[in-house]
Amino acid sequence: MSESGASVRLSGWGRSRMALCHLLRPVTRDDAVNDGSATSSLIARGNGRSYGDASLNTAATLSTLRLDRLLAFDPADGLLTAEAGLLLSDLLALFVPRGWFPPVTPGTRFVTLGGMLATDAHGKNHHVDGSFGEHVRQFDLLCGDGVVRRCSRTQNVDLFRATIGGMGLTGTVLTVTLALRRIETPWILQETVRCRDLDETLAAFEAARSSPYSVAWIDCLAKGGGRGRALMYRGEHAPAAAVPTGTRAPRLVAEPPRLRVPVDFPGWFLNGRTVQAFNALYYHHGRPGSALIDYQRFFYPLDAIGDWNRFYGRRGFMQYQCVVPTAGGRGSLLRLLDLIAAGGSGSFLAVLKQFGACGPPGQGGLLSFPMAGYTLAVDFPTSAAALSLMREMDHVVADCGGRLYLAKDARMDPAMMSATYPDLDLFRGICRAVDPRRRYRSLLSERVAL
Amino acid sequence: MTDPTLAQTGLVVRREPVLIIGALSDIGRALARVYGREGYPLLLAARRVERLTSDIQDLTLRFGVPVGAVELDILDLAGQGAFLDALGCLPGTVICVVGLLGCQPEAEKSWIQTDLILRTNYVAPACLLGEIANRMQARGSGCVIGISSVAGDRGRASNYLYGSAKAGFTAFLSGLRNRLSRHGVKVMTIKPGFIDTRMTRGMTLPPFLTAQPAEVAEAIWKAQAHGRDVVYLRPVWRLIMLIIRLIPEVLFKKLEI
Numbered sequence: 001m002s003e004s005g006a007s008v009r010l011s012g013w014g015r016s017r018m019a020l021c022h023l024l025r026p027v028t029r030d031d032a033v034n035d036g037s038a039t040s041s042l043i044a045r046g047n048g049r050s051y052g053d054a055s056l057n058t059a060a061t062l063s064t065l066r067l068d069r070l071l072a073f074d075p076a077d078g079l080l081t082a083e084a085g086l087l088l089s090d091l092l093a094l095f096v097p098r099g100w101f102p103p104v105t106p107g108t109r110f111v112t113l114g115g116m117l118a119t120d121a122h123g124k125n126h127h128v129d130g131s132f133g134e135h136v137r138q139f140d141l142l143c144g145d146g147v148v149r150r151c152s153r154t155q156n157v158d159l160f161r162a163t164i165g166g167m168g169l170t171g172t173v174l175t176v177t178l179a180l181r182r183i184e185t186p187w188i189l190q191e192t193v194r195c196r197d198l199d200e201t202l203a204a205f206e207a208a209r210s211s212p213y214s215v216a217w218i219d220c221l222a223k224g225g226g227r228g229r230a231l232m233y234r235g236e237h238a239p240a241a242a243v244p245t246g247t248r249a250p251r252l253v254a255e256p257p258r259l260r261v262p263v264d265f266p267g268w269f270l271n272g273r274t275v276q277a278f279n280a281l282y283y284h285h286g287r288p289g290s291a292l293i294d295y296q297r298f299f300y301p302l303d304a305i306g307d308w309n310r311f312y313g314r315r316g317f318m319q320y321q322c323v324v325p326t327a328g329g330r331g332s333l334l335r336l337l338d339l340i341a342a343g344g345s346g347s348f349l350a351v352l353k354q355f356g357a358c359g360p361p362g363q364g365g366l367l368s369f370p371m372a373g374y375t376l377a378v379d380f381p382t383s384a385a386a387l388s389l390m391r392e393m394d395h396v397v398a399d400c401g402g403r404l405y406l407a408k409d410a411r412m413d414p415a416m417m418s419a420t421y422p423d424l425d426l427f428r429g430i431c432r433a434v435d436p437r438r439r440y441r442s443l444l445s446e447r448v449a450l
Numbered sequence: 451m452t453d454p455t456l457a458q459t460g461l462v463v464r465r466e467p468v469l470i471i472g473a474l475s476d477i478g479r480a481l482a483r484v485y486g487r488e489g490y491p492l493l494l495a496a497r498r499v500e501r502l503t504s505d506i507q508d509l510t511l512r513f514g515v516p517v518g519a520v521e522l523d524i525l526d527l528a529g530q531g532a533f534l535d536a537l538g539c540l541p542g543t544v545i546c547v548v549g550l551l552g553c554q555p556e557a558e559k560s561w562i563q564t565d566l567i568l569r570t571n572y573v574a575p576a577c578l579l580g581e582i583a584n585r586m587q588a589r590g591s592g593c594v595i596g597i598s599s600v601a602g603d604r605g606r607a608s609n610y611l612y613g614s615a616k617a618g619f620t621a622f623l624s625g626l627r628n629r630l631s632r633h634g635v636k637v638m639t640i641k642p643g644f645i646d647t648r649m650t651r652g653m654t655l656p657p658f659l660t661a662q663p664a665e666v667a668e669a670i671w672k673a674q675a676h677g678r679d680v681v682y683l684r685p686v687w688r689l690i691m692l693i694i695r696l697i698p699e700v701l702f703k704k705l706e707i
């Protein structure tokens with residue numbers, strides 16, 4: 001064990017699995033290189049917002065949170081280079097006031113650049129702009145053999161593709177260069193559409209193809225004719241002309257909020273009935289129509305409640321996020337919704353989103369999650385019933401050629417992994433070339449035999 | 451740089467520079483972030499100042515404030531005057547973060563180590579802050595902030611060399627405050643308990659009593675704004691140290707704490 005760390009109990013955001021990890025906290029790039037060189041194995045960890053066990057390694061977990069410096073910014077083209085531990089919340093607080101926005105943002109801003117790269121994060125604009133990796137120009141990667149390699153679409157191309165979505169298994173990302181985009185205001189023009197069943201919801205996604213952002217909240221517990229009823233939100237960055245003069249800019253919130261969930265709720269708090277009631281309430285409360293809202297409310301509604309994961313009690317929760325291909329997508333979604341409704345233990349947050357095509361073939365991340373189709377994300381309190389339900393859902397997903405999102409997963413088995421990710425051998429080969437002993441490992445990589 | 455439709459803008463006030471001595475420490479870095487954010491020009495002093503390059507880039511890109519770096523080995527007492535002259539201005543606020551925990555068991559057997567701990571934590575900061583205070587007194591304004599430690603509140607077997615130096619530093623700051631309170635110069639003593647920094651790497655610290663560098667820096671900035679004199683961080687340490695100081699010596703000498 002290295003001298004420079006301490007043992008800390010860590011978990012992913014879902015808190016379904018805790019582990020006592022030897023935590024390294026480098027402050028400089030040199031520290032990062034040195035700290036990790038002595039350990040038998042290691043994995044980098046950003047802000048701990050992946051849900052399962054992706055950022056856990058008991059031998060050494062290297063926190064990048066103090067490697068968060070901005071290194072270069074070009075106001076001509078929006079190219080930003082920063083250390084990998086930079087939080088998206090910091091980036092937003094610094095750059096939104098200057099008229100710049102991240103090209104892709106997930107549903108929480110408390111993630112790091114390195115984390116977004118390693119998970120190839122997607123956002124509400126995937127159908128137009130693709131995933132995070134498509135906007136990354138280059139990065140520096142500290143590999144298991146101790147060498148730092150610069151990767152881009154022209155340099156170390158294999159490693160570039162393996163690292164995007166590679167869950168940190170190719171090495172520690174030290175710096176990231178990405179392109180920000182111009183915005184005129186920090187406001188979003190949001191439109192809410194109420195959809196009465198899945199067909200209406202999917203039609204609404206088709207109609208929203210040209211909207212920059214779209215997402216649907218879906219009531220998984222509605223049965224029969226109302227299956228797939230949803231509130232769909234479409235949005236675009238409001239141009240200056242759309243904002244009434246004199247409107248005060250929204251207050252920027254860079255810190256996790258004070259309004260926290262201070263304790264674990266009792267396990268029974270979220271059960272089938274409370275969730276069903278909540279969903280019905282939410283559905284009928286959503287006001288169709290358009291509104292001008294703060295970008296933070298549009299993109300990060302859950303960030304307003306600190307530690308919301310504690311709603312699920314001590315045993316934590318698991319999120320099931322899958323994607324099913326467009327062809328046959330409607331049928332697959334109906335089958336999944338039927339399973340969830342029959343299981344009766346769905347969550348108060350189920351999200352449906354249409355993915356677009358994923359860039360030119362042969363360029364995206366080897367283990368990237370998105371594919372053209374529909375992605376559904378549902379939370380379940382950890383329980384035996386939920387686990388067996390998720391296994392049934394796996395069959396539907398695998399049969400239609402879909403897959404699960406590693407950043408959310410906490411329970412998939414190696415068979416499901418190898419059946420749904422076609423480039424695994426290629427990926428392993430690239431890892432071995434720069435890390436002969438495969439020192440970069442996590443509880444996730446061991447669980448799914450990556 | 452910012453546009454009112456994009457961000458709420460406050461009044462622009464011209465700030466006097468802040469000098470951070472020991473800028474490469476985790477606390478020093480966190481302080482630079484806070485004072486930079488508040489719009490203060492920054493002067494960063496450290497040994498081997500070239501190690502600050504990426505921090506300077508970061509601070510400049512984040513806050514658009516002027517950032518200067520100055521080489522300083524605080525143990526070079528004779529060079530302190532020249533160091534201050536070379537700054538080109540007398541900063542409005544000076545924060546001294548320099549410190550050395552050292553290794554107590556080794557220092558017990560080595561006068562060289564003992565000497566280094568005492569000079570780094572007490573003698574050298576006292577000389578430098580003393581000279582700065584004189585200059586501030588002549589100007590009639592300024593603020594001196596010293597990072598001492600709760601370890602100075604009572605000597606314990608596990609770190610009394612460091613602790614005794616910090617005790618000296620605490621007393622120095624107290625006396626300086628007393629002397630200068632009539633001359634428009636503020637002196638603030640910061641007494642941290644545990645902080646999660648390079649100094650405490652490898653130690654397993656109780657999370658409830660351990661502050662993060664960013665939290666410490668915010669607290670120092672707020673304490674300065676409120677004109678506080680002595681600040682314990684986290685505040686619960688004031689109570690803990692009160693209790694520790696109250697334990698009678700006959701009992702204390704037998705305790706392992």
Ligand SMILES: NC(=O)c1ccc[n+]([C@@H]2O[C@H](COP(=O)([O-])OP(=O)(O)OC[C@H]3O[C@@H](n4cnc5c(N)ncnc54)[C@H](OP(=O)(O)O)[C@@H]3O)[C@@H](O)[C@H]2O)c1
Pocket residue numbers: 472473474475476477478496497498522523524525546547548549550551570597598599600641642643644645646647648649650
């Ligand atoms: N961490 C804690 O739990 C804790 C608790 C109570 C009080 N404190 C106090 O907080 C302050 C900051 O400490 P830290 O925790 O951030 O630890 P740190 O990173 O070890 O900071 C100590 C700093 O002092 C600098 N320094 C040492 N000797 C120097 C010299 N001769 N000339 C110039 N600079 C010198 C070091 O610079 P180099 O990088 O060049 O070595 C380093 O940047 C210290 O005064 C410490 O005593 C810390």
